[in-house]
Amino acid sequence: MRQPKNIFSNLDWPLVGMYVFFILVGWINIYAAAYNEEHKNVFDFSQEYGKQFMWIAISIVLILLVLILDAKFFSTFAYYIYIIAIAVLIVTLFIGSDVNGSRSWIYFSDSVRFQPLELAKFATNLVLAKFLGDIGVRMQDISTRLKAFVFIAIPAVLILFQNETGSMLVFASFIFVMYREGLSGNILILGFALIVLFIFTLLIDKLIVVGFITLAAIVFFFLINRSRKNILLYLFIYFLTIGFVFSVNGIYENVLQTHQKKRIDVFLGKVTDIKDKGYNVNQSKIAIGSGGLFGKGFLNGTQTKYKFVPEQYSDFIFCTIGEEWGFVGSGIVVVMYVLLLLRILFVAERQRSSFSRIYGYGLASIIFFHVMINIGMTIGLAPVVGIPLPFVSYGGSSMLSFTVLLFVFIKQDANRMQVL
């Protein structure tokens, strides 16, 4: 067995480079978004950009730690880490502080706090990779699917109890992992179809939707499914769909909370009150739109500087990028995320161990989901859900968790040759 010369050998430098790129983009734009005339120093710890620098520094320490540890550490201790993460989530439910109705933060002091759900994402990814990567576990088995589902559902439900719907939805992204590992593609299509049905039912008359479903069913049944097999199953699915359509309003009215309904209403364009519910999205679109081709320039974004977009340095950081760096800047950021995701998938596919590959897919899925929802909400393509833009948004918990998520993968990759 060859021993690596040092911890930096065999690192996938494209991934490391992209990581550095996003960290810097984040830091620069947090500086612009939280800019304070009286505290111009980018290292000023009283300001968000100073704190972000501190998080970056801690991230570097964590990176070193991850690289120093044995590559097998994380696969070996995956279940323990998962159990610890779940335990912390449960504890958070009891000792967590109430912040705007959500109970997901543990405060160590007034300024130092931690969001355990970030740890849970990492732990769930680990445990899923560990479980699905074991020899003899086949995705096709019902029991495998059930177990995988339970591993995902436990933290998701706990996070839902913490009232962090956005982060809970992130766990849905593991569907990509399971799909890659053999889950029927129909599940993907079914999930997509349900979302589309849900949106259409809220937007247009139920009877029209039912009409379309019936039409589609008839066309499918008589033109495509010529053998007319499985008529009973066919009818079952048809009536299930109709039932879903009629229960949408019930779900919407009874299951969703008022602020969630509002966000969906704004997203669907049913509410156009730009002063109240639609304020964030509207101001965010204005900020990005006013950037033009090249943007207004660093620190020159008026929307950014004068705080028209709330929480702009955290969840709405993409506004600053759009306003100050224009289409060129925001385009580059989106392209870089795609390159990052494709690189992760590429690196995942070259892994010898299933654990590393599955872990890589999980990592890509989590990043993809965050990017899609976060940027989507700033440009009005997704409802407002408070989840950060990976590596870029202000915040220690997400910064550290994404760093660890990525570098555990990089470490696995660096050691891929040692895997038998």
Add this chain to the structure above:
Amino acid sequence: MPANKSFTSRRYVINTIFVVIALVFIIRIFFLQIIEVSNKSSADNNVFRYITEFPARGLVYDRNGKPLLFNEVTYDLMVIPHQMGKNFDTLGFCKLIDTDIVTFRKKIKTATTYSNFLPTIYDEKIPKEQYGMLQERLSEYPGFYIQARTIRNYPQPYCAQILGYIGEITPDMLEDDEYYKPGDYIGISGLEKSYEKELRGKKGARIIMVDVHNRDMGSYMKGKFDVEAKAGQDLYTYLDIELQEYAEKLLANKRGSVVAIDPNTGGILAIASSPAYDPNLLVGRDRTKNYFELLSDKNLPLFNRALSGRYPPGSTFKPIVGLIGLQEGVLNTTITYPCYGGFPLGNGKMIKCHSHPSPLALLGAIQTSCNAYFCKVLKTTIENNHYPNTEAGFDAWRDYVLSFGLGNPLGVDLPSESGGNIPTSNYYNKSFGKGHWRALSVISIAIGQGEIQLTPLQLANVAAIIANRGYFFTPHIVKAIGSLDNLNKKYLIKKYTKVNPEFFNYIIQGMYGVVEGGTAHNIKMNNIQVCGKTGTVQNAGKNHSVFIAFAPKDNPQIAIAAVVENSGFGATWAAPIASLMIEKYLTHKVERLDMEKDIMDSKLINNY
């Protein structure tokens, strides 16, 4: 070997999903940033506030440089109801401005009824101590802000009707002039209205940037695109505030007016209409209440009698009748007419006259104000043989009368001036039928009765014309605009009557006699030679007392007219008032304190 090689191709599906979503995002961002230009202006609207800079309104000075009004900055608390939002801290706000919730709710309801989106004054003239505190804490209460406003402040409680007042612009006025925006103030009456363009100056604009809490973040590009406001121009008037004050005091508790003109310039020295009011009543917190009180006063204090009041001139019209007779050659100073207690109209009725020596020539007729004499003069003038008929004779006569600035507004620099009335031949044609009227039919106009009506301003101008021996400058208040050497050019033209200047001396001689030993001998002063003419105007109620005069006889400095409604003889009320004004103006001191006291203390206002 990976165990599940069969699923490797699925990586491409996932890759494709990622790329497609990214493409959708980039297209969306492209539309937001490159195609939809409105986002740029929305961002500008967010951050820029175009602050209108209101210039200081011009001031008004009297002839001695005394200011007649000042500008005072006051602070109004404004509210835009729809900005208040649902979470408005009503309790905190009520505590802040020290009011109770019921009053607050009522006021907000009133404001909302007016407009939910436009600013309404919540409270005005906020005391200075409160202003600082409010300014600091108001950002916590959306929808409320403080607006500075310049209001007028009057050091003397006089000249109200001349100065006029400013008020918020009405929708009708907004349509006429693009300069104004809703909520702007504009001159509503008096000099404020007639010199609005000069007084208002030019509004400026300042661009500032604000943050999401509407806090001032400084000016845009260091004020590169700001436009400075241009202060309004000051008005320098002919008014003598002391004389004006004196006039208003003399007229106190009477209905009437006094107009004094400098005949050499046409400048109005004083122009009073009684009852008057303190101009400070129409600024400040109670102005609406005060306004409606003034409006409902049966003595009409808001009505400027000096310009808009139309009175038959009575005997003060006789000098004009005499002058036209002289010019037409039907009269000279030696012709005498007898008076048998009046002028017979041929139908058993007569225009009555009082007792005086008879027969009289022109001088004596003016001195004693003989009715019969001037009826005869009018008859000979309009029934003169060298006109084809009475109508033509009357038209010629009327042309002379109009040349004295009568029958039409003179064009004084104040709004709502009336032109009085000089009837036309058409009017008589309608009344009597064409060709069916003679001098006797209209004879009462010879003594300034009947359809003849003059404003007090026109009466004073007649006095000025006689003082000038045949010409006048259109009476006006404002001498110069902006600076003392920028004269008010409109009023520099000398206007002659159609009567030859030489004839005026005969009339002046007669008017001198009026004061020296005629109908107004009671106002004779030893040190000043006053020429005057009394008028006692018959009307529905008690007679109006009218007097016109100028002084000194040679090189006149002041021409004056006084009207006291429903009071009695011209010599009893109007003549002493005019005489005291002359004394005050020419000597700066009044010796006849008894007369002054009598007049000032007389309350006629309860008789009406």
